[in-house]
């Protein structure tokens with residue numbers, strides 16, 4: 502799986518940047534959209550081989566699906582009942598295309614299997630082969646499409662936004678950026694691509710930067726919705742009747758003073774020689790509904806940051822509005838404004854706030 506992540510995601514992104522840098526020593530890139538591109542390239546490669554449409558189509562479907570889901574929360578009729586659906590015609594059309602494309606990819610895979618000697622090893626195949634352990638029932642066609650959509654939507658935006666916030670914080674905390682680049686250039690000086698196993702052993706500071714970014718600005722959002730099950734539940738001495746709708750407060754857990762000390766400050770050092778503290782970062786959630794893609798996400802995040810920080814220099818452009826010396830009311834570098842989407846939290850104005858100057862590292 503990891504070679505696919507490198508070939509289709511990390512190396513492809515670096516090739517794109519290298520092409521831009523072939524004609525110029527420095528280029529300005531909009532890193533939020535670059536990371537979105539990377540995350541989509543990876544999930545399409547891992548999930549569907551060549552059978553799904555191009556990157557830009559998938560990007561549009563994910564974007565429209567998130568928007569439609571937000572509309573559904575606020576104004577459900579706009580997603581189901583005419584004439585309210587006139588407000589969402591384009592979004593509903595985009596969702597239909599998304600579903601149709603997955604149905605086509607699934608049908609093509611079934612056709613392929615009739616004559617293939619080997620079964621592909623990708624997410625689509627895993628879902629086609631999966632069965633209920635007790636009843637041995639396979640996923641229905643509707644369930645298959647729904648699972649595929651959940652995986653594509655859940656795996657793209659959050660990974661992209663996590664990378665975005667990590668780079669944004671490194672730019673606001675130059676000493677952390679310097680430490681991270683020193684670490685990777687000292688520990689992995691060779692030009693071959695840095696893989697997860699190597700990064701995990703040799704690059705504790707970069708891993709700490711990623712965890713600290715996931716803690717301080719969880720791309721997952723603020724609340725994870727829950728409904729209290731039958732019979733109710735008692736939580737920390739409070740009885741919650743069955744059916745109560747509540748939210749698990751991710752940001753609250755990630756900023757709890759007793760656990761985190763100075764929670765508003767970006768301090769990757771807090772994880773160094775204290776690896777257990779990473780378990781307290783609540784961003785992947787915990788328990789039965791914990792993110793099933795956590796390990797995949799880490800295999801994407803750590804090598805991506807490691808390879809980029811080793812191979813390139815990043816600096817903020819002179820026009821940047823958020824820089825290390827512009828402080829918020831708590832005395833920490835002010836962070837660009839953020840907005841909540843359906844599955845993630847990203848910068849409100851990426852085209853304004855996510856520009857960065859990239860050059861090749863010496």
Ligand code: HEM
Pocket residue numbers: 651652655656657659660663720721725726784785786787790791792793794795797798
């Ligand atoms: C930094 C990256 C990621 C973060 C922070 C993250 C976090 C989360 C969180 C908090 C949830 C909801 C858990 C809950 O309600 O308690 C979730 C659900 C989910 N995640 Fe992730 N995720 C990430 C990447 C991925 C990736 C790469 C995949 C790819 C397979 C993935 C697949 C899913 C799926 C399918 C669900 C829905 C599970 C369900 O409905 O029970 N996630 N994720």
